[in-house]
Amino acid sequence: MARAALRSAAWAERWFPDAWVFAALGVVVVAIAVLGFGATPVVTANAFGDGFWSLIPFTMQMAFVVIGGYVLATAPVVARFIDLLARAPRSGRGAICYVGLVSMLASLLSWGFSLVFGGLLVRALARREELRMDYRAAGAAAYLGLGAVWAMGLSSSAAQLQANPKSMPPGLLSITGVLPFTQTIFLWQSIALTAVLILVSLLICWVTAPSDAQARIAQDFGAVESATPVLPPRRRPGEWLEYSPVLSILIGVLGLGWLGYEFANKPVVTAIANLNTYNFLFLTVGLLLHWRPRSFLNAVTRAVPSTAGVLIQFPLYGGIAALLTHAPGLDGQTLAHRLSGVFVHIASTDSFPLVMGVYSSVLGFFVPSGGGKWLIEAPYVMQAANDLHVHLGWAVQVYNAAEALPNLINPFWMLPLLGVLGLKARDVVGFTFIQFVVHVPLVLGLLWLLGLTLPYVPPVMP
Incomplete structure (x- = not known):
């Protein structure tokens, strides 16, 4: 199984085009x-053009999910906290399981x-x-957050989108x-599924970890283990404010004041469900922890390249969503309506x-969108859920759980992590492939079984 996974990853790296190409092909096909x-x-042309810019707020929100996460993780105090966490494991196998647990819990945030x-x-x-x-096994464990449970937590773009009417395309809102969140990621069925996935993933980490004699350590891959980049010294008088914490403190106080007001006047679930509040919290805390504006700006600069795919793909998804829902044929029916009938x-x-x-996991392998393809699928999938009287929140969670599955064998979302580790996809995919083989029947079976416990609830309009 591991050899087959390595061959599959090598083939994908050689023959798979960039994810933007898949999105562009989607526009053409639709x-x-x-x-x-x-x-x-x-x-047709007007629907595509009108939809192209319809998701700019959501596009920027998702880009800031990446930036905010990077800024917070690389703050000096967080880096020292990571070194402190690294003291806990007592064995190589224990360290691999430890990394998997931390990664999955962090991905829920x-x-x-x-x-x-x-x-x-x-x-x-x-x-x-x-x-x-x-x-290699530790790198694969660090990727389990993306490969197992990330879409079941607060950074699920599908759940965030459905909870925020201002971010939703009008065609989807009407469906x-x-x-x-109480109807999606905070359902007890969703929490139970997430807990099972975490436990099973850790068990696989334990049984597949190489022994000490077989382990290949970082030095075997030429991985240079350096600490978080050190802030260079100030060279010019004009840089004084960049190296002084004054601006960070003042802006941080304003940001914390606004956050305090939000959480004081709204239920916690409602406040954190707002993607703007969620990103604002990460950026404000990140700014304060970096302390000096120059350190904060350097972290943002290093994070921005990772957002390129989001920035250039999401407008195409907006165009596809509009083509599906706002371009009627001769009989007045849209393509979304026809697909829901199928x-x-x-x-x-x-x-x-x-x-x-099954459908979402297969499509997710070819369009690794990090949740973006929900904009394409949601209009006809959710219309079908309405017609069949399926719990709409659970339909979102079915999409979330299934979309994570192909991440375990598709190297697209591995790239930021591999850049940090200095590894190649083929180095870790042998371990993630074993996770994939176990997760597929487990996830699909639980989605079906837990879905039987949920009654249909009609849509609630804002």
């Missing part, structure tokens, strides 16, 4: 389908933070010369209404979670 069902070229934090924890553990920890035809109320889970 546009051709819309034209094929009778939409005029003018209607922020997947961007989890990638960086997990990678830095592995590097800190690798600096312990007395610890024979397999560097689903507003779905607060779902209703092949799925029943009981089998819907299983059918949708």
Whole structure:
């Protein structure tokens, strides 16, 4: 199984184009389908152009999820905290499981933070010369946040989008209404599924960790274990404010004041469900922990390249969503309506979670969007859920749980972590492939079984 995974990863790295190409192909395929069902070229072009910029607020919000996570994880005090955490494990196998647990728990808060934090924890553990920890297996464990449970937590873009009516395309809002976190990630069924995935993932980490004699440590890969970049000294008088904490303190006080007001006047669940509040919290705390503006700005500069895919892909997703929901054919029906009819035809109320889970995981392998493809799928998937009387919040969670599965074998989201570790995808995918083999039947089975316990709730409009 490990050899097959390594061959699959090598093939994907050689032949898979950039994720933007898949999004662009999606635009072309959907546009051709819309034209094929009778939409005029003018209607098709206008729908794409109108939708292209419709998700700019959400695009920036998701970019700041990455930036905020990186800024917070690389703050000096957090870096020292990571070194402190790295003292806990007493064996190589224990260290690998420890990394997996920390990564998955952190991903429930922020997947961007989890990638960086997990990678830095592995590097800190690798600096312990007395610890024979397999560097590959530890890297794979650090990736479990993205590969197992990230979409079940607060950084789930699907759950965030459904809880924020101002971020939703009008066509989707009219289908689903507003779905607060209590109907998605805070369902007891969702929490139970997340707990099972964490426990099973840690068990796999334990049984697949190489022995001390077989372990390949960081030095075997030429990985240079350096600490967080040191702030260079001030060279010019004009840089005084960049190196003084005055501005950080003043802006941080304002930010904390606003956050305090938000949480004091709204339920905690409602406040944290707002993606602007969520990102504002990370940036404010990150600014204060970096203390000096120059340190904060350097961290932002290092984080920005990781947002390129989000910035250039999400407008295409907005265009696709508009083509699906706002370009009617000759009979007045949109492509989203037709696709929902297909779902209703092949799925029943009981089998819907299983059918949708398989579909979402397969599509997620070819379009590794980090939640962005929910904008494409949601209009027709959620319309089908309404028609079949499936719990709408659980439909979102089915998408969330299934979308994480292909991350275990697709190297796309591994890249930021691999950059931190100095590894290649083929070095870790042998371990993540074993997780994938176990997770697929486990996740699909639990999605179906837990879905049977949830009654249908009609959409609630804002």
